[in-house]
Amino acid sequence: MWVKGGSWNKLTVGCIFCATLAAVSVSAAENLFASRVIDYLPGTGLPIDSITGEPFTDPSRALGPPAVDTTGDGFLVSPLTLLPVTPAYPAFRSFELVSIGVGGHLTLEFDPPILDHPLNPYGLDFIVYGNAWLMTPSPGAYGTNDPSNVLLGSFLVEEPGLVSVSADGIEWHTYTDGPFADSFAPTLGRRYSPDAPDPALGTWNAWWGESTNPHLPLDPALRADDLAGHSLAFAAQAYGTATGGAGFDIGGFDLPLDPETGYRFARFVRIQNPSPTATPEIDAIAAVAPVSAYRHWALQRFTWQQRMTPDIDHPAADPDDDGIPNLLEFLFDLDPNTPNPEPLFALSATVIEGQPSLQVHYRVRHLPPDIELRVERTQDYRTWLADAETLTCLPDPIAPEWQLCTATWSDTNAAGAFRLVAEVFTP
Secondary structure, eight states: OOOEETTEEEEEEEEEEEEOOOOOOOOOOOOOOOOOOEEEEEOOOOBBOTOOOOOOOOOGSSSSSOEEEOOOSSSSSTTEEEEEOOOBBBBOOOTTTEEOOOOOEEEEEEEEEEOTTTTTTGGOEEEOOOOOOEOOSSSOOOTSSOOGOOOOOEEEEEEOEEEEESSSHHHHEOOTOOOOOOOOOOOOOEEEEEOOOGGGGGGOOOOOOEEETTSSSOOOTTHHHTTTTHHHHHHHHHHHTBBBOOOEEEETTTOOTTTTTBBEEEEEEEEEOOOOOOOOOEEEEEEOOOOOOOOOHHHHSSSSTTSSTTTSSSOOOTTTTTTHHHHHHHHOOTTTSSSSOSEEEEEEEEETTTTEEEEEEEEEEEOOOTTHHHHHEEEESSSSSOOOOOEEEOSSSSSSTEEEEEEEOOGEEEEEEEEEEEEEEOO
16 A cells, blocks of 8 residues: 655565655756757758748757747648657758758857766667658548547658767767767657646647657657657557656777766767768757666666656555566566566574574665665554664675665564564655
């Protein structure tokens, strides 16, 4: 059962396991988008806005966040109507995008820089948003239609741009073999939320809710072929809270270390147009925000297909039905998809300096600062006490990233049932 109080949520599982948990969110006070245009060469063959006739030549359009909503196309939907940006209907206006024509390039600066942070999901460090999109089998099957009735095709409309990064603006490192800008994955501006549609879009909206997270990369295992033949609603559920875009890892380059964090960093991103015909469009570039240690683990352990099941990766969930919730599976480095037959700790009676005692021993990974783990005991299963006289945790000499912990009670007659309690704090 759930017992809620303050900023803590408690879930008791079985008679010896307890997890106290809440989803941990990472909020970034810093600017995690490109913040300054360093250089822009428009190139040739630039498109124009189909509604206003304005060219896509304002490089400041690549600063800040990607477009969440765009307008109707003026044919099937009025340009006065707001529509969500989706994999079937991308941003396409000159006030949303900048284009890089043939022979052109765009260079943007990040302040603070992009970091190769170990808690960046999937090892990706920044995301480039363009206006690639997946064709639908029937033209016009987008806009205000129910997304569960909009089918996606297999053809990705893309105009790949060549991406490079630099720490100092002098020495550049290029993703010669990709990923590429303005390619997979198309942007999803809003979550598919039939239960909580955003009325700001208009009275027609019964499906699209809050904005997605542009700092969370899409699972790189999800590809365009996985979405082909499925509905737009399916695609939005596969994205989850991610916005899409093309994700990039800077860790493979010989970049310098940031003196403040000790992580590799890049301060500049350059996009070039190597094509004689295509004109990549850029909406935004976002640095990836590191997530909690638990969230990082869950993103690795559950596939995008599994995460389409609501709350399967929630700390309180127990998808393998072994009585151990995900949070404890994380702390003890267990597989949340395979039942674990072994107990998480051992109980022993020992003699210390001639006095009997009870000890509970367990081996656990070093705890992130937002998680607390303790041992509690009870004699009546109603009142649980965290009253161990000593609790010591020492690094495992074989694997220093783990701790060997012992909780000790001198009153052996007070023993009953024991449980582990894990707590995640959310401000």
